[in-house]
Amino acid sequence: MKPEGAKAFLLLWAYGEIKIPERPTFTLLLLRKTHPITTTTTPDKGSAPLILLPSTEGGDKKATLQLRITKGLNAYQVFPVVSFLLRCVPQQADCVYILRSLGLGLRLLKYRRRKPIYSVLDCFLDAVKRHPTKTFLHFEGREYSYEDVDRQSNKVGRALQAEARLKEGDTVALFLPNEPCFVWTWLGLAKLGCPAALLNFNIRSKSLLHCFSCCGAKVLITCTEQQDAVEEILPTLREQGISVYLLSDKGGVQGINPLSDKISKASDEPLTRDLRANIHIRSTALYIYTSGTTGLPKAAVVTHERVWAASFLQAASGVTSEDVFYINLPLYHSAGFLIGLCGSIERGNTIILRRKFSASQFWDDCRKYNVTVMQYIGETLRYLCNMPKKENEKNHKVRIAIGNGLRTDVWTEFLNRFGDIKIRELYAATEGNIGFINYTSKIGAVGRVNFVHRFLFPYTLIKFDIEKEEPVRNSQGLCIEAATGETGLLVGKITHRSPFVGYAGNKQQTEKKRLSDVLEKGDLYFNTGDLLRFDKDNFVYFQDRVGDTFRWKGENVATSEVADILTMAHCILEANVYGVKVDGHEGRIGMAAVTLREGQDFDCSDTYSYVVKYLPAYAHPRFIRVQPCLEMTGTFKMKKVKLVEEGFNPSLITDPLYFLDLEKKKYVLLTEDIYKAITLKEIKL
Secondary structure (H helix, E strand, O other): OOHHHHHHHHHHHHHOOOOOOOOOEEEEEEEOOOOOOEEOOOOOOOOOOOEEEEOOOOOOOOEEEEEEOOOOOOHHHHHHHHHHHHHHOOOHHHHHHHHHHHHHHHHHHHHHHOOOOOOHHHHHHHHHHHOOOOEEEEEOOEEEEHHHHHHHHHHHHHHHHHHOOOOOOOOEEEEOOOOHHHHHHHHHHHHOOOOEEEOOOOOOHHHHHHHHHHHOOOEEEEOHHHHHHHHHHHHHHHHOOOEEEEOOOOOOOOOEEEOHHHHHHOOOOOOOHHHHOOOOOOOEEEEEEEOOOOOOOEEEEEEHHHHHHHHHHHHHOOOOOOOEEEEOOOOOOHHHHHHHHHHHHHHOOEEEEOOOOOHHHHHHHHHHHOOOEEEEEHHHHHHHHHOOOOOOOOOOOOOEEEEEOOOHHHHHHHHHHHOOOEEEEEEOOOOOOOOEEOOOOOOOOOEEOOHHHHHHOOEEEEOEEOOOOEEOEOOOOOEOEOOOOOOEEEEEEOOOOOOOOOEEOOHHHHHHOEEEOOOOOOOEEEEEEEEEEEOOOOEEEEEEEOOOEEEEOOEEEEHHHHHHHHOOOOOEEEEEEEEEOOOOOOOOEEEEEEEEOOOOOOOHHHHHHHHHHHOOHHHOOOEEEEOOOOOEOOOOOEOOHHHHHHOOOOOOOOOOEEEEEOOOOEEEEOOHHHHHHHHOOOOOO
């Protein structure tokens, strides 16, 4: 077969257009060699080709990568495809990653066509059958086997079925911290065919109520830690007919129903599959909330297909069933839930679950539990690097770190201090249809472009006008592709293979993320809202976010939500919220330019009280700039670009500046001394 034919066949093979007999398996044996990639002699009919290539994983161990081929491909067909693939990719790491990805892609294709549905829940149930006594969860000194979690989820499912009268398709909101009960409650709901809405446990009042209207949840499950937040909105919840269940023996308040005693008394017998008989691969599995320009959380619809795709990121990163995976990111996040929890179910490995990240306890945990894979956001690795140095810093078994938002200088320092850990930096969005993974460990990159990935998930970078916040178009009304090395807006083509489902209960925001007439009239793309850059070697680099949302401490902050809270303060008339850079910190910290009501002075204590009461810590505007008026565009939109550029340096700004002082519990004048202390990192942000 000629290379051109092999390439065409490869694309058809990946696309899944070839029919098949019973599933053969061929094995790629990775040997530590220095000579070029070779293959064995052409295989006999019915045999499997053996591909020999240098190992990219280091060490002297032999590693085996298996690629399952669904029915219909014989060895004569497979051999030229693999041979071509190995000749056309530039590096051995690319070979391994592409072959691994093809295997995962074929699995996803099989799951799309499988009836009844095979979901991550079914994968978990298979793991229970394979190794029931294997530890699935470690949490605060306690171990829970796969069988333990399965039985507990059966009890939860039966209790909710009896008490809440749940049926297939009913949405249930989980307002829970990182605890084992989060895991088995979700699994219990999945067994009933009920989508779960994963609520950020930091949100309060208006935002919390909004989350219910988005997803249409009629049941809320919470715990004693979150009870105060629920009681604050309980009258409204009762008016809307939302039932509240507390994972405790006592409710304490009328309208909050204790559930723990019901769970303990329920049977742990398996729940019949008939309860979820009508669920299919593109049914809604989850709602994961993401903040945006509306100022309130948006409920991203996550289908079972999307859960599978995200769960494969562990496998794509080289994680195995023998690994121990450390989750300290919140389970309401797609990183903690989809990549961490669901990825570990897909791999069949063991999870170490923490309530929250702790820099001081991190490496002690890794050593205590023999952690081999960790998750991060950029800030967490910086926090680890900021800890005092110790002699035993490289005394651990962590080999892979999966995450996003890692700054280049922190990346380098982290590797120098803590050893040869493979950093798998990601780029993705919960609701998006395109993502990247840096499988080569090139410092600073979030991924690498390859022809298979681009064929399966078409995307491009287009020129973007930062000031106007819109794509640049030519005289025909089409977008203009960014050149290599040029920063552009990433857009992913919406196709059957790479759909964009959108946001529940928010058609307007869903449509805003769709971009038409991009490269040709009538096409449709998902607008990521992110600026990226491709270099000449096809590496991908994240540059910045566009729009009204900025990122701080690993969380997206919607400026209009913060502005709404600020204008609740008695002295503030208008607020223009934006993020500003602080040297030595990832993302942008919250700042607001405000105007005051007539006859009012800036009230440091009153403003502070509203901010801390109604906003999570990461959304607090740490700097306030009082202006006589806010600069507007011709269409009455607040201008931010100049404000962002000017930052918060009191020596350059004549307007009064204030700083949120957590110790004094009020805003204080931002002096030169305070500014200097911030830049020297003497004040913690």
